[in-house]
Amino acid sequence: MKKFIAAIMLIPVLLFTACHAEETKQVKPADVTAAVLAEVNIASAVEKGKDSIADFYGKMDVSAVKDASFYICGSGAYPDEIAVFQMNSSADAETAKAAVQSRLDERIEQFKTYTPDEMYKLDGAFLIVKGNYVILLACADNDKAREIVNGMF
Amino acid sequence: MSRSRKKKNSVSTAIVVISLLIAGIIIMMVVLSVMYFRDAEKADEETTPEESTTAVQTTAEATTTTAASMTKVTTTPMELEGTSETEATTASETLSFSREFFQNDLFIGDSITTGLSLYEYMPAANVYAKVGLNPETAQTDNIDGVTLSEKVSAMQPRNIYIMLGTNGLAFMGADYMVNRYIEMIAMIEQACPTAKIVVITIPPVTKVHDAAGNETMEKVTEYNSRLKTMCDNGGYTCVDLCAYLQDSEGFFSDQYAEQDGLHFLGTAYIAMLGYIENSLEG
Numbered sequence: 001m002k003k004f005i006a007a008i009m010l011i012p013v014l015l016f017t018a019c020h021a022e023e024t025k026q027v028k029p030a031d032v033t034a035a036v037l038a039e040v041n042i043a044s045a046v047e048k049g050k051d052s053i054a055d056f057y058g059k060m061d062v063s064a065v066k067d068a069s070f071y072i073c074g075s076g077a078y079p080d081e082i083a084v085f086q087m088n089s090s091a092d093a094e095t096a097k098a099a100v101q102s103r104l105d106e107r108i109e110q111f112k113t114y115t116p117d118e119m120y121k122l123d124g125a126f127l128i129v130k131g132n133y134v135i136l137l138a139c140a141d142n143d144k145a146r147e148i149v150n151g152m153f
Numbered sequence: 154m155s156r157s158r159k160k161k162n163s164v165s166t167a168i169v170v171i172s173l174l175i176a177g178i179i180i181m182m183v184v185l186s187v188m189y190f191r192d193a194e195k196a197d198e199e200t201t202p203e204e205s206t207t208a209v210q211t212t213a214e215a216t217t218t219t220a221a222s223m224t225k226v227t228t229t230p231m232e233l234e235g236t237s238e239t240e241a242t243t244a245s246e247t248l249s250f251s252r253e254f255f256q257n258d259l260f261i262g263d264s265i266t267t268g269l270s271l272y273e274y275m276p277a278a279n280v281y282a283k284v285g286l287n288p289e290t291a292q293t294d295n296i297d298g299v300t301l302s303e304k305v306s307a308m309q310p311r312n313i314y315i316m317l318g319t320n321g322l323a324f325m326g327a328d329y330m331v332n333r334y335i336e337m338i339a340m341i342e343q344a345c346p347t348a349k350i351v352v353i354t355i356p357p358v359t360k361v362h363d364a365a366g367n368e369t370m371e372k373v374t375e376y377n378s379r380l381k382t383m384c385d386n387g388g389y390t391c392v393d394l395c396a397y398l399q400d401s402e403g404f405f406s407d408q409y410a411e412q413d414g415l416h417f418l419g420t421a422y423i424a425m426l427g428y429i430e431n432s433l434e435g
Contacts, residue, residue: 001165001169004169043411043412044411044418044419046271046272055270055277058297072271073271074268074271074272074419075265075268075271075411075416075417075418075419076264076265076266076267076268076271076282076284076416077264077411077412077413077415077416078413110283110284110285111284113285114264114284114285114320
């Protein structure tokens, strides 16, 4: 009887836990990138959105993206990139991470002989997955950028 | 059954019923709260305004080009809608270019040329440019798996603007680069015999960049001089963008130069496109 009662009481606990297992604070990607850009400078920063993903992250499944905001250097001179992708699910985020990693690898390949002095931004880049978010931070102060991002989730 | 046993059974039953009731209430609360937050998120999405692309200039002297003054472009050349003009006011003059004029054209270049599409002055489909590209690597390299020859062949552009050479200045001789340039043009002409080849002289560098010794105005001037001779010999159109972007001392004008003294601010692309268009129409 006691075991039966204990089992019954366990059901709502398990249900409550399951409902909150994937919960990540939902923040607009543009708010995150804006917050980073407010404190970490990118020369000639240009903001891009979901409609530009295919041009820069060719391996990402755009249909799995709920919203996105990313900044790149418009002049092509510097490798800085701040990108936030809000995916439809955490499973999609794990898949998208590979696409973002591919982009980062490509940038490293391009800039390692082009502007070696700028490589610290890419070598020290952070690729973060937070629930259904994938975040790339490659800038002059990656630690600061990560601190800002962590504070928003 | 004894009285105490009966009592015990009743209590047990009551406990079970109460437990089930509590469990049911908690489940209902959880389901309702999940439904509530999902609806709240949906309401937020519906009221969120659409974001636009904004270029942010970090150099105090430069002109800021806002999203309001730009017409959003699509990514394929044939989808441009009519004639639209993009204007920017510089310190000395108003410059403009017509997107329609360039809609069937292709820009070939290095990291500097990538800015044409990064700033969305040109659709990505009209730009074949890559960091580090030079007249030699342009013949064999690829961008997202597409070679230059394949791009030209597939697109069959009206005009092909080539601005290459900055990346070779530090380690290639001018003659060597020009010879590779000639090979590249031959390859392009084979892929699209009808295209008009327009050679754009490579841009100047700032005084500070010049002093570093890698890409100097002496090397830029020598190379551009060779390019002009190549154009005269080959019958190609040459647009002297370098001269147009220079200041009174012969260096890259501060109103156009990125912090590194080599790449372009957004204003430089507007100036470049306006100058090319005027040069070809004039």
